[in-house]
Amino acid sequence: MNEQPKQFKWVGTRTIRPDGVDKVTGRAMYGADLTLPGMLEGKVVRSPHAHAKIISIDTSKAAAMDGVKAVVTAADMPLADPTPVASGEAMINLRDLSDNVIAREKVLYEGQTVAAVAATSADIAERAAALIEVEYEVLPHVIDVLEAMKDDAPVLHDYMFTGGIKPKPEKASNVANRVEFSLGDIEAGFAAADVVIEKNFTTEPVHQGYIEPHAVVADMGPDGKVDVFCSSQGHFMVRAFVAGLLKIDMSKIKVTAAEIGGGFGGKTTVYLEPLAVMLSRKAGRPVRMVMSRDEVFRASGPTSGAALTIKMGATKDGRITAGDATLYFQAGAWPGSPVGPAAMTAFAPYDLENVKVVGFDVVSNRQKVVAYRAPGAPISEYGVESIMDELASELGIDPLEFRAMNGAKEGTQAAYGVKFGTIGMQETIAAAQATEHYKIPLGPNQGRGVATGFWFNIGGESCAGIRINEDGSVSLTEGSPDIGGSRASMAIMAAETLGIDVNKVKPSVVDTDATGYAFVTGGSRVTFATGMAVVDASKAAIDEMRARAAMIWDVDVDGVVWEDGHAKPASTNVGDFEPMSLAELAKVANKTGGPISGHADINAKGAGPGFGTHICDVEVDPDTGFVTVLRYTAIQDVGRAIHPSYVEGQLQGGAAQGIGWALNEEYIYDADGKLENPGFLDYRVPVASDLPMIDAILVEVPNPTHPFGVRGVGEVPIIPPLAAVNNAVAAATGVRFNALPLSPPAILAGLADKE
Amino acid sequence: MSGMRYEAPGSVDEAVALLADANGAARVLAGGTDLLVQLRAGMISPDVVVNIKDISETHGITAEGGGFRIGASVSGAEMGENAALVAAWPGVVEGAELIGSTQVQGRATMTGNLCNASPAADGVPALIAGGATCTIAGPNGTREAPVGDIPTGPGKTSLGNGEFIVAINLPARPANASDAYLRMIPRTEMDIAIVGAGVNLVLDDDGTCTAASVVLGAVGPKTITVADAAAALVGSKVDDAALEAVKAAASAAATPIDDKRGTVAYRTKVAGVLAARAAAIAATRARS
């Protein structure tokens, strides 16, 4: 690993995680852990059909049951405006969101909510839910993306006409939207190529697989004030969606962020929260709702499955001349797949002159997709990186060298519009080439694959407050739910800026009444953007402390500097004053103007793009098709690792999830469109014994726009594994697969075809 | 959910009486790693659950007549810690030890695995291949039955009203005998076999196979004993030709279905592969 310059006292060190003890002792409060006096338990009635019209809902038997305090249906929810609002990295239509929370006229996937009950116990609520009679008219359904695009496919929304094409189509269809990004002239590019490879690929939808199911406690008072406690990636997002759906003023809703047991993008929307508020409003009592794992699989997540066509050409000497991609993305029951970012990222790791990417957002009768780490990018880059590997082997060039030859650099124009600033793509490839791993000899039936990945990373709105307490300790407040150790990083950045011991800083993620707005914890933005707010707030507190020292010394504030946690005279000209520490200034604050604090409410710009390169070794059992991952190294430009352990954890976790995506994860539907594997037994995320130790190598090319050089790190690492595994399997078997997952039956079938 | 009774009798007779009284609405609780999952999922709703772990006869692994008696409450972990059992019946033990994870191992029993009557049960093929029997207590006293007679189909057993298994018995071992069990799952643990293969065999002093049994799991509604595969082994030195014949016979005997866990084509092929590999491992163990 590279040497950390001795530039910082806390940044780059492995401090103890502020939330660690609570989590290992079980003291931490997750979404389901709050119990309030008089609290009811809520349960949901879900559609048994993939596609059906709701003829009638009879709740009378349930409502009459002893212990039942409230029953709600869509009739209890105001009709939402179909106005798009931001949800994670995508825009969402409130009307669609409302239908996903509780179906109004039609059910569009098996598991969609049609009613909810609150009762004095979970058992009563469950039995009451079973008494709710829903009459359906079952409609033909469609699950697969290519099937859904066919002319004779059942149409989900008769009002939906494909956007992005002119003239507007005459017929409603399941294709919600068409997007296109291009650069140069691909015809000319392919004409200049010596080798052209074109392939079709498919990937399956995959769930984010967070361990904590969705859970909420909501309490609405008779005056209309609402308290919500839930596990989410953004309590301000929950506030906005509950307010928007139920037409309540935001100021009346207070959302407290529970500790979160994983989200990975999947908790950037609401499912239960509005229902719990509706039930609480009706019952006049607090209501808790917790999904079962079965419900999590049937009704939340996943990210899109897709069908792709990728075409690339290169000259004999290894220069890529053109890239062309067509992407068909499953959106689930309503529009909003991540096909846009997939199209933008597809060829972004490379410096190409001629690129064209066309994407289609397609609805079908399955769960509405929601963000999952680097939404869309793993899918499109899987296709591109698989072709990259094939091109390299056709041309007889080492696959890392081939990527270096064509890799993006500072100044590269990306097809999606930007010209890259300081980026670390080349540095990650060089680091990969330098690993021991890349040189280890392989045995029979073993293969090595590499792949790179690119993700934008985002900034956005964040607020932070620094309060200097009377005893010189510091309370840090912010509003970004901590999903990967961000409180540790916030404390480090505050301590570094203030020049005090990190243990003097207590970071807290506070409720929506106690801090300013923060956009969701997503887009790899928190350490970058909220971190920037923390630094700014710390600087504001420093300015205040300089002013206080200036007042005490009776000098001009410009004559006071802040160094190493102390106010000091800027020079001997200012005067000969003993430096005053933060604690000393805190102690006399009441005599110098009162409490000292610093705040920052920002919209952070200039997130640094992230690049990663992964190396994967596999062994394939030629008789069973079983793939063993032997070795795995994830290398990434992280800008600067504020807390290296949690950055390494991001790389390892992303790689693990990407490996699961590549090898085994898939949704299995029966002929009626019902999910057959709604549990971790048959929806196979990797278990610990499936994975080798994943080596994480941090490359640091600081992001010039962040005070400490931070780039987002959470999303890039899930991008390369799909192709790295695919390329390794190709090397081990001599067969190029073009469909995920690479499950044992799929591998064996592919090997049989080769013979 | 309401009104379920829990009982923990201290003797075989009490247990039998409780089970008989419930007239089919009772469930035996051993490790509970199937039972509790099924209760929670609402798949079963018995009137009474009878925990047999307080009955002394269900405990302990004892050497008997050259073989072993394994109490019905003995967990997979206990089997793995018994050196004599592991030496004599490595295949039976590896079947038991494939069940679940370390945590599940501390609870799960072979008898529970057998009586849950899943065609994919990992503990069962090697027991059948090894000629194991079980001791069954019931209203009419105690009887013995081959392990293979207990499951009659997915989730169904031949146990009568009031009956439960007290112990599983493994027979005496001749010299140069051993066994092996292999299964296929798409990951490395915490999964259900899509194919299982147990092989038990005896070699003579020259290394020629004199007796063999090959049993497949998860490729039919019940385990499948592949007589042709055993016949291919007997008289051979368990060489490549014999193993090829085992492979072909096992694939031919497999009658799997297409389901969410695997396809017919895949399971049929892999049944042969695993049977041949298990035979090779058993032979290597028998030789050493």
Ligand SMILES: Cc1cc2nc3c(=O)[nH]c(=O)nc-3n(C[C@H](O)[C@H](O)[C@H](O)COP(=O)(O)OP(=O)(O)OC[C@H]3O[C@@H](n4cnc5c(N)ncnc54)[C@H](O)[C@@H]3O)c2cc1C
């Ligand atoms: C996480 C997990 C992983 C698992 N992995 C595997 C695996 O890899 N392979 C595998 O085969 N199984 C697996 N299982 C299933 C289960 O663990 C095994 O089948 C186990 O052997 C059951 O034993 P038990 O003692 O827990 O049975 P219990 O749950 O106590 O009982 C199972 C059934 O047998 C009946 N029963 C139990 N004892 C007797 C008796 N003495 N007489 C009559 N009836 C009886 C019960 O009434 C019940 O119907 C797994 C389960 C879990 C939860």
